[in-house]
Amino acid sequence: MRTSRGLPCSILDLPTGDAMRVFTAAMKPFALLASRSEDVAADEEYASFLRFTGLRPDQLARIRMESGRFTPLDLDDYSGLFLGGSPYTASIPTEYKSDEQLRVETELGGLLTDVRARDFPFLGLCYGVGTLTRLAGGVVDGTYAEETAAVEVRLTAEGRDDALLAGVPERFHAYVGHREACRVLPPGAVLLASSAACPVQMYRLGANQYVTQFHPEMDREAMMTRIDVYRHAGYFPAADVDQVIVRVSRADVRHSHRLLRTFVERYAG
Template sequence: MNVLIAQPDHRSAPGELLVALEAEAITYRILLEKENFVLPEEADAFEALIVLGGVMGADDDADHPYLTNIKQTIVRFSEQGKPVLGICLGAQLIASAFGRKIEVMDEPEFGITEITKTKAGKEDPVFNALPDTFAFMEYHNDRFNLPDGATLLASTAYCSNQAFRMNDNIYAVQFHPEVNEELIRSWVAEQGDWMESFQPDFIRNLETEIIPALIGTTKLFREMVRTWAGLAKKAVG
């Protein structure tokens, strides 16, 4: 299976995603930032789409025109029944592509956060790979509303819409399961002053709690990707 990875922001690298895809013998091409001007029909050569995160808003098409093409590509893949996975901004872009307004939160959701599966999440073939309560990195200022027909799969205490499924081929997660040590250290190097001012315990506990926690999140994410890849391969024949 050949996957198109849309990376809207150089700061939101694929991280552990590439390791997980390679473990499933899945090939991929990464389109970085302005390369995402690729027309939706040019994406037809790919059998699945993964959309990563970014610091811009999902509705900031005027400042980042390639977001329009990403959303059009999401819809095109949906219409063709091809698998789509959105992570953080990617999840918001899926919601925006299907007509849902993205809202700014009162304050960011940030840090390793406890997430709970809904009843539907417990029965979902991908989220089955996760325990009923699990933890991943959160790092977002905006939140999405569920598109029509979407099934809510997981929530946090602060942000109820954390993951959804549409039409059995589209998955979206607000959290960052792809984060590994390399990626989180790059975020700290670039945004450490903000992190220190907003949540000083995060920086203080980076070596003793945050980095060690990524060992567990990495295992969970690899299992998620393994399950998602199995379903995706079946969907594309």
């Protein structure tokens, strides 16, 4: 079983590039569970994960859940799992979900049940909040939805002490854009970060299961792609697209990216 201690201190003390080289030969790959059917958005998402994790393509398996059945998936084949954002809305009534979304949710639910049972390294971004929160007994709805923007995220006392957030300032900016959010934490969850309009921006279950409502994988280039692809999807009024571009372009979100590299550093090997 993985422990919250992650890598040996002698490895973590190395500069990031050196630490990654140590594990290049022996590490199991990580997996990115993706569900964006638009190729341009899916490719940009994968490129962003590669860029900010420091992984090579052969070290990050992309699993496009929307394209067909993706389970069973043997967790022993991977160092950890990432779950990317999604156009799916987890909290809408079942009758409004497509057959594709229902299949993905069923398969993903089984996989995350295994993740929870083993406390397997997991980092879910945005859609991860919807899926893990509902599965673990919390409440997700539209109460704290946020339009596409860059917001100030504040670490809690527990967040300041959490190893995954090492090196991240107590206050930093990150991109958001979501129609649902966690309103009630699952039992046993530890709140790690909040924002003014969304009380749950990040939490941890067990020692190794993390979710963020914000998008640490997104930089300005990735955000521009998302805005273009999803401008009519309800994340912001389509007529306001120029204003949205201006406000997100001014944001400095570089500190949010650190989470992805730290996750790899902790669990590779």
